[in-house]
Amino acid sequence: SQKIEQNSEALNIQEGKTATLTCNYTNYSPAYLQWYRQDPGRGPVFLLLIRENEKEKRKERLKVTFDTTLKQSLFHITASQPADSATYLCALGGSYIPTFGRGTSLIVHP
Amino acid sequence: ETGVTQTPRHLVMGMTNKKSLKCEQHLGHNAMYWYKQSAKKPLELMFVYSLEERVENNSVPSRFSPECPNSSHLFLHLHTLQPEDSALYLCASSQARARSNEAFFGQGTRLTVV
Numbered sequence: 001s002q003k004i005e006q007n008s009e010a011l012n013i014q015e016g017k018t019a020t021l022t023c024n025y026t027n028y029s030p031a032y033l034q035w036y037r038q039d040p041g042r043g044p045v046f047l048l049l050i051r052e053n054e055k056e057k058r059k060e061r062l063k064v065t066f067d068t069t070l071k072q073s074l075f076h077i078t079a080s081q082p083a084d085s086a087t088y089l090c091a092l093g094g095s096y097i098p099t100f101g102r103g104t105s106l107i108v109h110p
Numbered sequence: 111e112t113g114v115t116q117t118p119r120h121l122v123m124g125m126t127n128k129k130s131l132k133c134e135q136h137l138g139h140n141a142m143y144w145y146k147q148s149a150k151k152p153l154e155l156m157f158v159y160s161l162e163e164r165v166e167n168n169s170v171p172s173r174f175s176p177e178c179p180n181s182s183h184l185f186l187h188l189h190t191l192q193p194e195d196s197a198l199y200l201c202a203s204s205q206a207r208a209r210s211n212e213a214f215f216g217q218g219t220r221l222t223v224v
Contacts, residue, residue: 004152032211043112043200043215044153089153091213096141096206097165098213100153 002028004101006090012107019077021104023090026071030092033066033073038087038103047088048075080108113137116201116216123191124224131186131219133201141206142184143213144176147198159184160206191223 005024013019023033032051036044050057050066050073057064063076077084087105091098114135123129135142141160145153158165159178173195175187184201198220202213 008150034211034213036213041198041218041220043114043202043218044213045112045215046210046212049210049212093211096160096204096208096211097143097155097158098211099155100145102150102152 002026002099004028004090004092004099006088006101006104008102008104010105010107012109013080015081015108015110017080019080019084019106019108021075021088021106023073023075023101024071025092028071028092029068029094031094032092033064034091034093034098035062035064035073035075036089036091036100038089044089044100077106080106082108082110084108112214112216114201114203114214114216116199116219118219119217120220120222122222122224123188125191125193127191128187128189130188131199131201131221133184133186133216135182135184135201135203135214137203137205137214139203139205139214140181141204142178142181143202143204144184144186145200145202147200147218153200156186162206188221191221193223196222 035047038044087103089103091100144156157176177185198218201216204213
């Protein structure tokens with residue numbers, strides 16, 4: 001069955017460093033991959049989408065890579081700030097309905 | 111605000127009650143979704159309504175009943191729920207077949223079944 005894996009342990013980093021989150025998947029050939037941010041008690045907010053034929057996508061301090069051979073996406077936040085602390089979800093889709101991972105919590109310490 | 115509004119934000123109900131969750135989107139989207147989010151678990155898709163189809167997750171119990179009277183409104187009717195149904199229920203909308211397939215989520219309804 002399809003499986004999306006995100007590290008269940010929280011990632012703790014120091015302010016100013018680059019945070020790197022991982023999304024791995026199996027038994028899936030997605031047409032696209034999305035990353036969302038979710039704050040406690042709130043709904044997820046869309047950040048970036050990358051398609052299967054794209055290797056890398058950037059938006060301000062965010063960078064996403066997509067390796068369909070490794071079946072992995074990396075999500076980077078450069079010059080991280082305490083305000084970046086949240087849970088980050090990856091979502092994969094072949095149609096318009098994405099399937100979500102459980103998310104990884106990022107904590108940026110001042 | 112995301113343009114997707116859910117009410118109520120919090121709901122406590124007994125196992126014999128009947129209640130409904132409401133979702134409204136002001137984005138002109140043609141697809142609306144219900145997701146369930148439990149602690150430490152991935153978002154679980156429950157139902158999807160779009161212009162073309164209705165999609166159901168077959169593992170969702172019949173005590174959850176969706177209704178989509180038009181493209182802007184979505185309801186989730188609840189009856190005889192169990193304590194394990196306590197979770198955050200999220201509504202989302204998107205433009206099906208759009209280039210980004212970006213989903214816009216509401217703030218969610220925190221449901222507690224006692």
